[in-house]
Amino acid sequence: MPVEKPYLGQDCVTPYPRSEVLRRELWRLVQATLFRWSPRPLHGFRAGLLRFFGATVPEPSQVVVFPTARITFPWRLTLEPRSMVGPGVTLYNPGPITLRRGANLSQGCHLCAGSHDYRRWSMPLTARPIVVGENAWLAAEVFVGPGVTIGELCVVGARSVVVRDLPAATVCAGNPCVPVKDRPTPA
C-alpha cells in the first residue's frame, strides 16, 4: 500500500490526559445549563462554579462573570478581585489566563491562549499564558493571542487584534494592535 503524502494536521493528537477530558466534558455540561441559565445578577454564583471546577478566584463575590461567557478550562483561569468577564466573552485557555485586579473584558472579547506549531505536519498544540494587567480595559470584541501580556491600566480599542505585549498606561488600537497615546491614571 502506498504511503500517504504528508498533510497538515496529520497524526495530530490531543495533549490532554483522559481525566482532564472527562472534567472538561462535565464542565461543558454545567456551563451549558446552571451557568448559562443563572439570572444575570448572580455573578458570585457563577464565579463559585468556576472555583468549584478549579479556577483561582479568591473572592467570588467581588468579580463579575456574565452568564454568556464561555470558559474552556476553569482550572487554568485566575480572576483577581474586581475583575470582569463580560457578555459573550470567550476564554480559550489551553494556556493559563489571568485577569489582574480590576481588569475588565467587554462584550465579545476573545482571549485565545493556544495555537499550533505550523512548522510540523502534526501541528502540535502550543499553549502560552495570557495576562490582562491591573485595571486594564478591553473594549468590545477584542482578540488576544497566546503569550500576550497587557499592561496595567491599558485601554484596548474595540475589535483590536493583540498579538504582542502592550505597555502599561497606554491607549492601544488596531490590527495588529499598537499603542496610540498615553492613558492618564483615572480620577
Place this chain on the structure above:
Amino acid sequence: MPVEKPYLGQDCVTPYPRSEVLRRELWRLVQATLFRWSPRPLHGFRAGLLRFFGATVPEPSQVVVFPTARITFPWRLTLEPRSMVGPGVTLYNPGPITLRRGANLSQGCHLCAGSHDYRRWSMPLTARPIVVGENAWLAAEVFVGPGVTIGELCVVGARSVVVRDLPAATVCAGNPCVPVKDRPTPA
C-alpha cells in the same frame, strides 16, 4: 476597616431610570420570542414591533429587519424607508442610531453607540449617536463605534472598524476604516 484601593468600574451605576429597565426587559422577552421566531419574510411585522416599543419607523412596510437582528433599545432607533437591518446585526444603542433612507447593514454588523469614560474609576457610560447615511452600504461584520456618521452613498468593506466619520460617496475599508476610493452614483 481599611479603605479599598480604587479599581476600574468602582461604583459604576447604570444610568437608566427604573421605568426604562422594565421596558427593556419586556422588549428582551418580545425580541427573544415573537420577533425572533417570526418567519423571515415578515419584515413589516418586526418593524411594527419595534415601532410599538418606541422606534421611529415611518413606513414599517418599507424596511427590512431580519429576525436574528438584536436591538437593545427600540426607542432610540430610527429606520427611514428602504433601510435594511441584516441577519445577525447588533444595534447597541444607549445613544440613538439612525439609518437614513436606503441605508443597508449586511450580516453581522455591530453598531455600538456606547462606551465608557475611562478617565474616571467609575467608568461612566458615554452615549453618542450613530448615523448611517442615505444609500450607504455596510458589508459583512462591520463594527461602528459611538459618535460616528457614515456619509451618504458610502460603501464600507467587510470587517471594517469605523471609529471616525466617513465622507460621502467613498469606498472605505480597514481597521481603522479609511476611504480608499470614490464611489460613483449607482446607475
Place this chain on the structure above:
Amino acid sequence: MPVEKPYLGQDCVTPYPRSEVLRRELWRLVQATLFRWSPRPLHGFRAGLLRFFGATVPEPSQVVVFPTARITFPWRLTLEPRSMVGPGVTLYNPGPITLRRGANLSQGCHLCAGSHDYRRWSMPLTARPIVVGENAWLAAEVFVGPGVTIGELCVVGARSVVVRDLPAATVCAGNPCVPVKDRPTPA
C-alpha cells in the same frame, strides 16, 4: 402617483431558481437538526450529509467537519481529503468554495463568496469562487472575501481579513491581510 426616488437595493431579486430555494430550505432543516446535533466525533457522518446534498467530498471519512459549522449551499462546496472545517466556521457560498487537500479552517472563520455590485441601485448579487490551497491554515476568525485564492501552505493569522490572493508558503496577517514572512515546509 409620483415616482419614488431610487434607493440602494431597489428591485433587488434573488437569482436562485425555485428548485434551489427549496433545496436550500431542506438543507437548512437538516443542518439545524441532524448535522448540528450529531456527536462531535462523527465527522464522516456530517461529511456524508453534505455529500448527499451535493457537495464534492471524495472521501467523507478523511475530512473533519465540526457540528457547529454553517454551510449555505452544500452543492457548491468541495472538500478534498484531509481538509478541516472547524467549530463555528461560516461558509457562505453563492460562489463555489474549495478546500484543497490538508487545508485547515480554525474556529470562527468566515469564507464569504458573495458580494453585491454597488454600482447599480439594484445591488445584484455577485458570486466569485474561494479556494484555500493545499495544507494552508487559517487561524481563528479569519474572514475571506469573494474571488480570493489562498496559496498552498499559507498560514493566515487570527482575525485577518483577506480580500486579495495570498502567495504560497507565506505567513500572512492583518486587515487587509498581507504576507509578513516566509513559511518553511513543515517537518
